[in-house]
Amino acid sequence: MKRITVFAPALLIVIIVFNKILPIDKATMERGNKVYMQYCVACHQIDGGGVPGLNPPLEKTPHVLGSKTKLIQIVLKGMNTHEEIDGETYSNSMAPHNHLTDQQISDVLTYVRNSFGNKATAITPGDVKYVRARTK
């Protein structure tokens, strides 16, 4: 127990430093942008702003910055529920994008999590593979 209380803040510091000094590599961002422009931009728009009433924004929303598992699942399974974000409801349907490869999904989600004012850790192909295997 004692070891954990000492260890946790240390780990925290390490991660903060890690997160700050390790930017997402350029190649990942470029690949992610390519996937975004092919499959996502139509609805979520060039600025990630979405379309009021229809398509949710990707700017600093809990969906984008929250659980990686849930985010990966949205891409794999699509989304067909009325989602309210900041008081606005979004009603368009998102098709499943499970035809994308683990690499494509990890690239595009890492791109989204680090564009439009977002800054968050990368999602790896391994993360996608793990979630895909456990997603019906």
Add this chain to the structure above:
Amino acid sequence: MNKYFFSLVLVIAVFTNDSLTPIEKKETQGSENVGLKLPGGFSASMLLDSIGKARHIVVTKKDAIYIKLSKLISGKGILYIKDNNGDGKIDEIKSFGNYIGTGITIKDDYLYASSNDEVFRYKLNENEEVINPDLPEKIITGLINGRQHNTKSLVLDDKGNIYVNIGSPSNSCQEIDRGHGSKGIDPCPILDSAGGIWQFRADKLNQTYKDGVRYATGLRNVMGLDWNYEINELFVVQHGRDQLDMFPEHFSAKQNADIPAEEMFMIKKGVNCGWPYCYFDVQQNKKVLAPEYGGDGKKTTRCEGVEQPIVAFPAHVAPNALLFYTGNMFPEKYKNGAFVAFHGSWNRSPEKQEGYYVAFVPFKNGKPSGPWEVFADGFAGVETVMSPKQAVHRPCGLAQGPDGALYVSDDVKGTIYKIIYKK
């Protein structure tokens, strides 16, 4: 462990996030026409700003305005607003109706308003004020209320019929809606209960599908519809299909941005306007087979014999309201012509967005008599809209005042514009 690690990283990611970059908005500054560009002789004012999600509107003979809201304000979904002292500002606002929706209209002593699955009517007094706002008659119930295209626009004729749009809860009736490369369901089952205009009686309570008539089919989603009293026919403007580029072997994003028209139709009972099997290609100027049903951008099989549009507007500009102008205030060329409020596009990205204006189509004897033109522009408040969120205002509803003035509602901020003409 993996999961905890993720959450920990996530918490830090959120806390170390410091790069807020709001979209830059360039407001149109202090024009006498409240930012709108209008033809010579016309001027515009704002009666009300920031009232909420103002959808369709109707003006009474005493110049009061009923506004249908798509988001409740203090639990109410219809506003009654009036300028009693004539200073150009609204000084009376009342609200009623505990449901959201879009459709609202007045016909023969009744106010008609729709939620997304029902239609109500309210008896009006001699000043066209609602007598009993808490006790409307429910005339239609149980309509399809899908997630997309669920608004129910309304218009009546002179024979006691009400026409209701029931939009398709789908883009193109695919097996997987908006799925890349997903095929169309054949025949499209949606057409039994949506994707068309239904006719009901205006004075009968609790009507459902079995009491109505599918008056027109093959209409993806119609938000703008109006009755043309010059020739006694129904006219509609359709929101055309999105995302042709879900079939990249046939269509690029640019082609999707430019090709599938927003169509205006004259609707005779029983017509089929083609959705989801066909769409109108503005470049080839004809109906072509949808890629979901085997189309390649050229084939026209299944499209012969479907109703042709009387006007084809640019792709994706989103016609949210239609109004035939019967007033005497505007110059002669506007008489009996059609105003169309375009909400503005979203499905043109990464190209710049289009629309966000009110257009005019001149008519003679119930037929378009010249090319359409932009009548009122500048609602968006920015030079270029790349992403719809940048638009400060978006036209949504149209109404004509007793003096012939044209009213336009905006559902972003909830502005009500009044456009007048002086010689």
